[in-house]
Amino acid sequence: xxxxxxxxxxxxxxxxxxxxxxxxxxxxxxxxxxxxxxxxxxxxxxxxxxxxxxxxxxxxxxxxxxxxxxxxxxxxxxxxxxxxxxxxxxxxxxxxxxxxxxxxxxxxxxxxxxxxxxxxxxxxxxxxxxxxxxxxxxxxxxxxxxxxxxxxxxxxxxxxxxxxxxxxxxxxxxxxxxxxxxxxxxxxxxxxxxxxxxxxxxxxxxxxxxxxxxxxxxxxxxxxxxxxxxxxxxxxxxxxxxxxxxxxxxxxxxxxxxxxxxxxxxxxxxxxxxxxxxxxxxxxxxxxxxxxxxxxxxxxxxxxxxxxxxxxxxxxxxxxxxxxxxxxxxxxxxxxxxxxxxxxxxxxxxxxxxxxxxxxxxxxxxxxxxxxxxxxxxxxxxxxxxxxxxxxxxxxxxxxxxxxxxxxxxxxxxxxxxxxxxxxxxx
Numbered sequence: 001x002x003x004x005x006x007x008x009x010x011x012x013x014x015x016x017x018x019x020x021x022x023x024x025x026x027x028x029x030x031x032x033x034x035x036x037x038x039x040x041x042x043x044x045x046x047x048x049x050x051x052x053x054x055x056x057x058x059x060x061x062x063x064x065x066x067x068x069x070x071x072x073x074x075x076x077x078x079x080x081x082x083x084x085x086x087x088x089x090x091x092x093x094x095x096x097x098x099x100x101x102x103x104x105x106x107x108x109x110x111x112x113x114x115x116x117x118x119x120x121x122x123x124x125x126x127x128x129x130x131x132x133x134x135x136x137x138x139x140x141x142x143x144x145x146x147x148x149x150x151x152x153x154x155x156x157x158x159x160x161x162x163x164x165x166x167x168x169x170x171x172x173x174x175x176x177x178x179x180x181x182x183x184x185x186x187x188x189x190x191x192x193x194x195x196x197x198x199x200x201x202x203x204x205x206x207x208x209x210x211x212x213x214x215x216x217x218x219x220x221x222x223x224x225x226x227x228x229x230x231x232x233x234x235x236x237x238x239x240x241x242x243x244x245x246x247x248x249x250x251x252x253x254x255x256x257x258x259x260x261x262x263x264x265x266x267x268x269x270x271x272x273x274x275x276x277x278x279x280x281x282x283x284x285x286x287x288x289x290x291x292x293x294x295x296x297x298x299x300x301x302x303x304x305x306x307x308x309x310x311x312x313x314x315x316x317x318x319x320x321x322x323x324x325x326x327x328x329x330x331x332x333x334x335x336x337x338x339x340x341x342x343x344x345x346x347x348x349x350x351x352x353x354x355x356x357x358x359x360x361x362x363x364x365x366x367x368x369x370x371x372x373x374x375x376x377x378x379x380x381x382x383x384x385x386x387x388x389x390x391x392x393x394x395x396x397x398x399x400x401x402x403x404x405x406x407x408x409x410x411x412x413x414x415x416x417x418x419x420x421x422x423x424x425x426x427x
Contacts, residue, residue, distance in 0.1 A: 002423045004098050006034035006053065007110025008083065008090070011264035012333030014039060014365055016132065016210050016232035016409075020108070021048050023414045043228050052224040055086035059294065065268040071372070072148050074351035076177060078270040079197075083114060091115035091184065100126055106421050108208075111136055111201045114181055121190060123145055125426040126189070128206035128417060133332040133353040134360070135217035137209075137226075138198055140164040141219045145356040147349075148173075154243075158254035171198060202226075204297075206420050208413050211332060212404060214339065215360050221396040230409030231336040235315040243318045247289065250309040255288035256324035257309070258384065261316075266329040266350050273348075275300045277327065278308055279377035284384050289319065316341075317382035325387060327380070330354035330369075335361060341403045344393035346383050 003024060005017045013033060021031035025048060033043045037052035038059065044050050058064075068078040083090075094115055098104045107127035109116035120127040124128045131137070135144040143163035146152060152166055178196040185193060194200045202223040209216075209228040218228065231362055235241065243251070251257070259278040274290050278300045281288035287307045292298035294312055303311065316334065320326060320341035330349040333355050338345050345367035347358040361367035370383055387393045 001101055001105035001418075002030045002032065003106040003108060004034050004051075004094075004104045004117060005108045006033045006097070006113050008053070008055070008057075008112045009110065010035055010331070011235075012331045013110055014042075015234045015333060016130070017108070017110070017411050018043070018048075019232040019234035020413050022046065023410050024233070024417070027414065027418075031131075032097060034094055049357050051093070051097035052369070053097065054089035055082060059268065062268045062295070062341070065265060069230075069269050069350040069352075070268055071182065071355075072350045074137045074147065076174070076350075078176055083112065084177075087115055087180050089186055090397050092116055094119045095123070099209055100121060105425070106417065108417065109203070114178075114196055114201065115184075117196075117200050117203075118188065118190065120186065122188060122292075123407075126420065127203050127206060127207055128202040128420060129146075129201060130208040130210050130413075131202075132210050133357055134209075134211065135353040135356040137219065138167050138170055139219040140167045141221060142216055143167065144353075145359050146170060147351045147355050150355055158377060160224065160340065171195065186393050206416055206418065207423070210409055212336070212339070212407055212409075212412065213404060214364060214400065215332075215357070229412040230407030231338065231340070231404070231418065232409040232413060233317065235333075235337065237313060237315065241315045241318060243314050244311050247309055247311045247319070248315055250287075250289070251322045253313065254307075256322060257281075257289050258273070258325050258327060259289045259291070259319060259323040261291040261334065262329045263331045263334050264293070266331070267291075267298065268295060269350075270295070270298045273300075273375065274298045276375055276380060277378050278302075278304060280380035280384065281308060283377055283381035287382075289314075289323075291319075305371065325384060327384075330358045330361075333356055339366070339400045340404055342398045344387050344397045346370060346380070346387060348372055364396065365392060365399070367393070367399065367423050397403075 005021055007013050022032045032049045032055050034051045036056045038057045041049050042248045068074050104125055107120055107125055109129050140163040143166040180197045207226040210232050210274050258281050274292055290310045316337035320337055323343050326338050326343050327346045330347040346371045347367050349355040349358045360369045
């Protein structure tokens with residue numbers, strides 16, 4: 001089958017798609033990656049067909065990233081100032097990818113591609129959707145942490161009906177946001193349809209939950225065709241999953257270090273995270289790795305001791321198993337790699353799904369959290385000591401890889417896509 005895989009987002013949003021595309025290719029299918037053009041150098045070396053869609057992502061636009069990762073307005077900003085102004089361009093680009101030069105047999109769409117369900121509806125091409133974190137379902141029975149109202153999460157287990165109240169609040173606050181989608185649907189001659197932010201983004205044929213049962217279980221109010229497949233791991237850079245030489249040498253030269261990272265997006269709004277992280281590592285007397293990304297402003301200004309290694313990028317799958325503790329922003333991709341490595345975590349969430357992911361890690365007793373406003377060298381050092389001095393965190397984290405070993409997200413997802421395609425062809 002020819003399957004178009006599409007989303008708009010960070011590495012954490014795209015890496016699972018790459019993992020699935022590579023497996024589909026191995027099985028003899030033709031995957032087509034319809035992504036922002038910034039990802040072309042990452043896809044084409046893999047021998048996978050690439051089709052650019054707008055809006056493109058400018059890694060140098062730190063102003064937008066900072067707004068998108070604002071805890072109060074981040075989600076609204078990302079939708080109303082980045083995705084929705086380019087909605088018609090996204091629709092046109094994806095329509096072209098789905099029909100030219102050959103009509104696709106199936107679409108696999110991420111929830112940030114809000115033009116995707118419209119393309120599927122107009123063309124009649126069967127489609128599946130995928131989500132990466134339980135927050136995406138906004139379940140009343142497993143209510144998420146809303147970044148702008150984090151205190152509500154403390155009451156969801158003690159006040160009857162709080163989960164429903166949280167879900168209603170999320171819909172109320174965002175009720176005007178999807179108007180551009182309704183406008184485009186009207187122009188295309190389509191009915192208004194269900195809420196694009198909560199309902200229409202989920203396929204009626206198949207919804208792939210690309211996360212582990214460790215994060216969440218099926219709920220009564222999830223979409224009816226949901227399948228929890230498991231994590232789909234991929235973290236190579238242009239097909240290369242090896243560690244930088246200087247980092248590999250550093251890891252071999254001493255005891256397990258602390259690892260500080262902010263993923264692929266929050267790293268563009270790091271502020272003083274890496275400076276404070278270096279100082280915290282020195283305070284606790286431990287070696288550390290700082291993954292600073294491509295923004296040289298993240299490099300600490302003061303000279304660093306030999307006990308601290310700085311790298312722009314390293315595949316988490318190769319680095320995290322060497323860590324004593326991983327300090328990160330709580331993105332689901334980073335969190336999944338921490339679980340796979342069996343390492344305890346200290347999470348400083350920004351926005352979107354990150355506060356909810358952090359709470360789920362606390363429930364697993366593999367992590368503690370710290371607010372961004374509290375991220376100072378003294379407080380971080382105190383948190384690090386509190387985690388490393390309690391065997392519970394390391395013991396619980398070390399038990400996770402064996403539990404994940406029973407899940408194969410890539411195989412489960414690809415099996416389900418093949419079954420869906422075969423079913424729709426028979427019809």
